Amino acid sequence: MAFADDDGASTSFVGSFPKGFGYGPEDQDPDPAMSESESKPRILLMGLRRSGKSSIQKVVFHKVSPNETLFLESTNKIVKEDVSNSSFVQFQIWDLPGHLNFFDSAFDSEHIFGGCGALIFVIDAQDDYVDALAKLRQTVSKANKINPKLKFEVFIHKVDGLSDDHKIETQRDIHQRAYDDLADAGLENLHLSFYLTSIYDHSIFEAFSKVVQKLIPQLPTLENLLNIFISNSGIEKAFLFEVVSKIYIATDSSPVDMQSYELCCDMIDVVIDVSCIYGTRDDLTFDDSSYAIIKMNNGTILYLREVTKYLALVCILREDSFERQGLIDYNFLCFREAIQEVFEVRQKMQGSQPNSENATNLVNGLAEKSQS
Numbered sequence: 001m002a003f004a005d006d007d008g009a010s011t012s013f014v015g016s017f018p019k020g021f022g023y024g025p026e027d028q029d030p031d032p033a034m035s036e037s038e039s040k041p042r043i044l045l046m047g048l049r050r051s052g053k054s055s056i057q058k059v060v061f062h063k064v065s066p067n068e069t070l071f072l073e074s075t076n077k078i079v080k081e082d083v084s085n086s087s088f089v090q091f092q093i094w095d096l097p098g099h100l101n102f103f104d105s106a107f108d109s110e111h112i113f114g115g116c117g118a119l120i121f122v123i124d125a126q127d128d129y130v131d132a133l134a135k136l137r138q139t140v141s142k143a144n145k146i147n148p149k150l151k152f153e154v155f156i157h158k159v160d161g162l163s164d165d166h167k168i169e170t171q172r173d174i175h176q177r178a179y180d181d182l183a184d185a186g187l188e189n190l191h192l193s194f195y196l197t198s199i200y201d202h203s204i205f206e207a208f209s210k211v212v213q214k215l216i217p218q219l220p221t222l223e224n225l226l227n228i229f230i231s232n233s234g235i236e237k238a239f240l241f242e243v244v245s246k247i248y249i250a251t252d253s254s255p256v257d258m259q260s261y262e263l264c265c266d267m268i269d270v271v272i273d274v275s276c277i278y279g280t281r282d283d284l285t286f287d288d289s290s291y292a293i294i295k296m297n298n299g300t301i302l303y304l305r306e307v308t309k310y311l312a313l314v315c316i317l318r319e320d321s322f323e324r325q326g327l328i329d330y331n332f333l334c335f336r337e338a339i340q341e342v343f344e345v346r347q348k349m350q351g352s353q354p355n356s357e358n359a360t361n362l363v364n365g366l367a368e369k370s371q372s
């Protein structure tokens with residue numbers, strides 16, 4: 001498959017990234033006895049009953065609408081889901097039932113916490129959270145003992161029912177109490193990350209993006225590439241999106257504002273919907289010829305380009321910067337090539353230094369050339 005740019009020049013199509021994407025601790029030293037899915041980075045979803053764990057998973061990864069989660073049945077056993085089949089980002093999510101008891105002999109904590117990259121603890125902010133905080137403390141102490149590298153992410157969830165002031169107050173209170181509890185347990189050096197989330201807006205996608213990003217060792221390289229790309233192309237903000245889930249796996253280093261992120265998510269929905277309706281091929285709704293431009297009435301442009309079958313670059317820029325579309329497209333091709341290199345070369349050179357530096361040099365050189 002080839003990609004032709006505006007000048008008719010073609011470069012090889014990047015395609016979807018290799019299966020051995022290679023992030024998370026287990027990927028560096030795979031155990032041949034392990035099944036492929038068992039060796040993927042694992043994210044645990046934990047929290048009390050009815051806190052919203054299954055709803056989060058369904059909304060983010062199954063495109064279930066939030067209202068459809070209202071009558072979800074309670075989860076009674078660990079539900080393991082492989083996210084790699086449907087998307088580029090490869091990991092497993094384990095949804096653990098809220099009533100799990102660590103002291104139960106059937107609970108194999110070594111196995112559950114051992115090979116896992118991140119633990120998301122969901123707290124229902126609309127409920128009394130005293131019990132949830134006790135469970136959080138118990139979970140963190142146990143998991144940290146088994147796996148000190150585990151990252152703890154606390155979702156203060158269902159905040160759609162709270163006023164803005166109440167949200168901030170709840171976050172402050174939970175933050176304070178959680179750290180006090182950890183200090184009591186002698187774990188004052190542990191770090192917890194807090195997010196205000198709801199399945200009724202984009203906050204759950206944003207929070208999940210940040211959790212997933214922490215499991216991608218190539219993140220600094222991706223951010224660096226995005227920084228170089230936007231600064232040489234007159235772009236204000238760029239997100240590298242995983243199209244299926246709308247998780248962004250990287251963005252440039254300027255701060256993310258929620259509105260920009262929401263606009264970009266909506267753009268992806270529009271592109272997928274339009275190509276589902278008018279696309280020529282039945283099997284693919286997002287392919288190498290996918291791109292879209294949306295002009296807004298405030299002089300801003302949203303520009304989407306396909307990077308791989310599962311990845312899209314969505315940029316926000318001023319209308320006058322878009323007059324130099326040729327430059328942007330040229331720089332985009334360099335960027336895409338560099339991304340390909342980051343992952344491809346890493347695969348070839350497993351065991352030796354990753355080639356992220358080469359990729360940065362590549363994009364540096366080409367971007368400068370395009371400006372001269």
Ligand SMILES: Nc1nc2c(ncn2[C@@H]2O[C@H](COP(=O)(O)OP(=O)(O)OP(=O)(O)O)[C@@H](O)[C@H]2O)c(=O)[nH]1
Pocket residue numbers: 047048049050051052053054055056066069070071072073074075076096097098099157158159160161197198199200
């Ligand atoms: N208002 C609001 N309700 C939510 C949100 N997320 C989930 N819920 C509701 O919370 C209820 C419980 O959600 P579940 O996903 O079943 O909770 P769970 O944590 O998986 O529960 P167990 O399987 O029993 O452990 C459902 O009725 C959801 O619709 C949210 O962000 N806001």
